[in-house]
Amino acid sequence: MANVLRNSAKFGFSGVLSQLSIHSRHGRECVSPCFSLQQRNNSTSPKIKVDLDNSTGVAVLRMQSPPVNSLSLDFLTEFCINLEKLEMDKSCRGLIITSVSTHTHTHTDTDTVTQSHKTMIHTITPPVCVVSQTLSKVSSTGLDIITLPVCVCVCVCLVSQTLSKVFSAGLDIMEMYGKSPERCGEFWKAVQEMWLKLYGSNMATIAAINGSSPAGGCLMSIGCDYRIMADNPRYSIGLNETQLGIVAPFWFKDTLVNTVGNRAAELSLELGLLYSAPDALKIGLVDQLVPEDQVLSTAQDTMSKWLAVPDHARQITKSMMRKQTIDKLLSNREADITNFVSFITKDSIQRSLRMYLEMLKSRKA
Ligand SMILES: CCC/C=C/C(=O)SCCNC(=O)CCNC(=O)[C@H](O)C(C)(C)COP(=O)([O-])OP(=O)([O-])OC[C@H]1O[C@@H](n2cnc3c(N)ncnc32)[C@H](O)[C@@H]1OP(=O)([O-])[O-]
Numbered sequence: 450m451a452n453v454l455r456n457s458a459k460f461g462f463s464g465v466l467s468q469l470s471i472h473s474r475h476g477r478e479c480v481s482p483c484f485s486l487q488q489r490n491n492s493t494s495p496k497i498k499v500d501l502d503n504s505t506g507v508a509v510l511r512m513q514s515p516p517v518n519s520l521s522l523d524f525l526t527e528f529c530i531n532l533e534k535l536e537m538d539k540s541c542r543g544l545i546i547t548s549v550s551t552h553t554h555t556h557t558d559t560d561t562v563t564q565s566h567k568t569m570i571h572t573i574t575p576p577v578c579v580v581s582q583t584l585s586k587v588s589s590t591g592l593d594i595i596t597l598p599v600c601v602c603v604c605v606c607l608v609s610q611t612l613s614k615v616f617s618a619g620l621d622i623m624e625m626y627g628k629s630p631e632r633c634g635e636f637w638k639a640v641q642e643m644w645l646k647l648y649g650s651n652m653a654t655i656a657a658i659n660g661s662s663p664a665g666g667c668l669m670s671i672g673c674d675y676r677i678m679a680d681n682p683r684y685s686i687g688l689n690e691t692q693l694g695i696v697a698p699f700w701f702k703d704t705l706v707n708t709v710g711n712r713a714a715e716l717s718l719e720l721g722l723l724y725s726a727p728d729a730l731k732i733g734l735v736d737q738l739v740p741e742d743q744v745l746s747t748a749q750d751t752m753s754k755w756l757a758v759p760d761h762a763r764q765i766t767k768s769m770m771r772k773q774t775i776d777k778l779l780s781n782r783e784a785d786i787t788n789f790v791s792f793i794t795k796d797s798i799q800r801s802l803r804m805y806l807e808m809l810k811s812r813k814a
Pocket residue numbers: 516517519614615617618619620621622623661663664665666689690693695696697698806809810813
């Protein structure tokens with residue numbers, strides 16, 4: 450739809466119609482899907498797993514980037530590639546976004562070292578199991594120095610933490626802290642791209658929020674058409690940027706206003722509020738609460754209702770509702786990047802981010 454929206458500025462509303470009729474996947478032949486396991490297409494990348502059920506036309510995209518599904522440049526790039534692939538796949542009409550509820554990420558790596566040579570393994574999150582022909586060791590630190598015999602082949606097996614408490618912790622703060630202006634600009638462009646692709650998607654999109662969803666995680670959720678959240682007192686959702694001393698850009702704000710209305714958005718943004726699930730439901734930040742173990746099945750049931758509406762009618766309506774908001778960013782993209790870079794690289798903002806990171810770590814300790 451992003452393309453359709455872009456073109457529609459040129460062609461007017463009838464242009465949207467004709468564009469959509471070209472892009473419409475099923476027109477009026479909308480069959481209420483049953484969620485069988487037939488013809489399943491799978492795609493797994495390190496941080497994201499996608500299962501597309503061709504019999505229903507519904508894809509489930511699971512974020513699986515420990516420890517908290519933070520949105521790094523790599524993550525966002527993978528996310529956008531997956532979204533684009535699904536968007537181009539005519540058999541895919543609906544997308545559910547969720548986090549893996551219990552996650553076991555296995556990674557193997559090999560290395561050759563000489564006697565007494567100390568190898569530092571950086572990229573491990575605990576618990577970690579390091580296995581070699583002569584060594585078997587468990588580390589709880591995630592950062593270990595091991596001494597190995599001559600030319601031994603090391604097999605590193607990583608079993609990561611579960612992600613059961615988090616949908617997404619939002620933008621990866623490490624991407625905004627201590628980075629060059631060029632890198633910050635590249636990162637911000639990827640954040641824009643994620644939102645443009647999601648908010649303008651032709652697919653019906655549902656966020657199955659099975660964990661906390663602050664800041665960028667909330668943006669991803671409100672970028673979808675519908676939100677179902679686990680009714681768990683530990684989870685919260687909201688655009689809490691001001692709590693970090695940073696400012697949510699206009700298109701975060703616009704998306705929130707479009708979701709909860711001006712007054713609730715004003716309170717929410719200025720105070721950087723994180724809402725409990727019931728409070729999020731009360732202001733309309735999420736549409737439905739369900740027990741945690743029913744989040745995905747409810748999303749699938751709900752999706753069948755969305756897909757019972759003829760695609761072209763739903764897409765044109767979505768376009769009418771979102772086009773203005775999307776166009777606003779499209780016509781200010783470069784200025785928005787420049788603005789973000791000059792803001793985020795300021796000493797005072799960097800200090801705020803460092804304090805926030807320290808707070809996160811001390812809270813953990
Ligand atoms: C203009 C810009 C707009 C900005 C938009 C944004 O999205 S700004 C983003 C706003 N986002 C927020 O304000 C959310 C901040 N995060 C949280 O509130 C909590 O982490 C949680 C509730 C998501 C999960 O609680 P939990 O008890 O399950 O987990 P835990 O707390 O123990 O964390 C585990 C590890 O992950 C680390 N880490 C965490 N988040 C981030 C991050 N975004 N990035 C990077 N790292 C992050 C944390 O430091 C810790 O590292 P350590 O010590 O192991 O090296």
